[in-house]
Amino acid sequence: MKPVNIYALTRPASCELQSRMEKQMSGRGRALRIKAWETEGLRLFSKRLTDISPDACSLEFYYSFTMSKLGKEFDLLRVNDDFIVNIELKSGNVTDEAVRNQLLQNRYYLSTLGRGMYFYTFISGRDRLVRLSNSGRLVDCTFEELYSLLEKQDNCLDSDIESLFQEDKYLISPVTDPGRFLRQEYFLTSQQRDIRKQILKNIGEGHMLQGFTGLPGTGKTILLYDLAMQLSRRNPVCLFHFASRKAELKELDARLKRIDFYFCDGKSLPEISKEYAAIFVDEGHDMGKEAYSKILALSKALKAPVIISYDNLDCVSEAEREGFGAPVIEAAEDFRSFHLTNRIRLNKELSTFLRTLLSSSKIHRRDYPNVSVEYGNDAAEAGRLLENYRNRGYEYISGSVTGREFDKVVMLLDDSFYYDEEGFLRSRGSATDGERNRIMELFHGLSRAKEKIALVIRGNLKLTEQIYMILQK
Secondary structure, three states, rough: OOOHHHHHOOOOOOOHHHHHHHHHOOOOOOOOOOOOOHHHHHHHHHHHHHOHHHHHHHOOEEEEEEEEOOOOEEEEEOOOOOOOEEEEOOOOOHHHHHHHOOOOOHHHEEEEEEHEEEEEEEHHHOEEEEEEEEOOOEEEEOHHHHHHHHHOOOOOOOOOOOHHHHHHHOOOOOOOOHHHOOOOOOOOHHHHHHHHHHHHHHHHHHHOOEEEOOOOOOOOOHHHHHHHHHHOOOEEEEEEOOOOOOOOOOOHHHHOEEEEEEEEEOOOOOOOOOOOEEEEEEEEOEHHHHHHHHHHHHHHOOOOOEEEEOOOOOOOOOOHOOOHHHHHHOOOOOOOEEEEOOOOOOHHHHHHHHHHHHHHHOOOOOOOOEEEEEEEOOHHHHHHHHHHHHHHOOOEEOOOOOOOOEEEEEEEOOEEEOOOOOOOOEEOOOOOOOOOHHHHHHHHHHHEEEEEEEOOOOOOHHHHHHHHHHOOO
C-alpha cells in the first residue's frame, strides 16, 4: 500500500469515484467503501491545511491503513526516518475520553517502530484539532502548528507500509511474558473483542457453559486470560491447565493473586475447597470426560460460569482423540461455542501444511517454501540432520512446549508414524497409558513455529515419500 494525495482524493464529489481513485493511488487490493461524512471530514481537513499554504495540496498520507491480522486501523499516517504523524478523523459525536483512548492505543502500536511520534485528531463537526501530549493528555492546537510539523517531515516513506509492521510484536503470551500481560501491554483483535463481549453478555443472562476454539495462533490463550482478569476484579476465579505449563506459569501464579492456578492431567482434578466466581479451562482439548464431569459439578456447586479454551483438532484422527477434547466439551448440554478464525501467529502457509500433514486426504495444492523435509536412514544420520537445523537457528522440539513460540521449529518423526486408510497421520502406541499422544505432540510442537518448519524423518522412507506428495504439486 502506498500513500495518497488527500487534496487530489477529495476533489470529486462522488464517493464511488473517490473509492476507485483511492484504490488506484494506494495500490490496495480492493476498493474502500468511502462514506460521505468521511469525505467531508477529509475535505475540510485538507482545506484547513491549504488555507495556510498552497504547498499543502501536495501532502501525501497513508489513508485508512489496517493491520489486517489485528484489525487495527489508522485514518492518516505519514512516516519518515525521524518521526511518524498520525491523524484520526471524527465527525463530531465523540467524547474527549474516547479520542484520548484511541490515540493512546495508536501510540502503543506505533511505538515499536522506534521513531518520534505525534498524534492528532480532527473533529470536523466542531472544526476542532487536538493532539496527544507526551504525558497522555488532550491539548487543543492549531493547523499552523500541525503544518509546521509536516513541513519538517521530508523524505517520507512512499512504498509499501506493511513492511514496517511485524504484527507479532503486539502479540504477547501471558505464559511467556507475564510482566507485559500484568501491565496490560496488549490489545485484542476486533474478533477477540467481539467474542469477549458476547461471552460476558451471556454470563449476565445466566448462561453457565461457554468456550472458544480455533487453529493454533488465533489468540485463544490471551483471550481466556483477559476474560479471567475481567471477572476476577471483584471475586477470585480459578484456572485449570490441562498442559505442561507449571514451570512457565510459575511467575504469573506468584504475582497474580486474583487467579488460582491448578495444574491437571487429562483425567483428574485436584481437590478444590475455595469459593470462586468463575472457572476457566486452558488447553481443554487435553481434558477427558472424567475431569470435565468434575468441572461441571464444581460449576453447579459454586454457581460459577465455565469458560473453556480448546483446539478443535478435527485434522487429527478420531481414534487419536477419542474420549477427550472438542467432542466431549461440545456434547455438554447448553454449551455455547465461538470460533476464532484470524491467524495471528501461525501464517497461512504453515497452518495449511500442518493440517494437510495430519490429514493427507485433504491435500491443498500449493507451494510450501518455508517447509523442509529430510530423511535419515538411522539414528546417527537423523541426529546429524537435526544438529544441522539447530545450528541454523531451529528449535528442536521433542516434548510439550505449549505456550511458547519460536521462529523456526524442527521435529523428528520415526518409523512409528504412518498414514491410515482414511489419510490421517497416526503413531503406533501413541495412546499408551502414561505417555502423551505423539500426534498431539507433533501438532502442538509444529504449531509453535512462526516462520519455518522442518521435519527430519528417521528410517521411514514410505512416510517421506508421502509427505513429499504433499509438498510438491
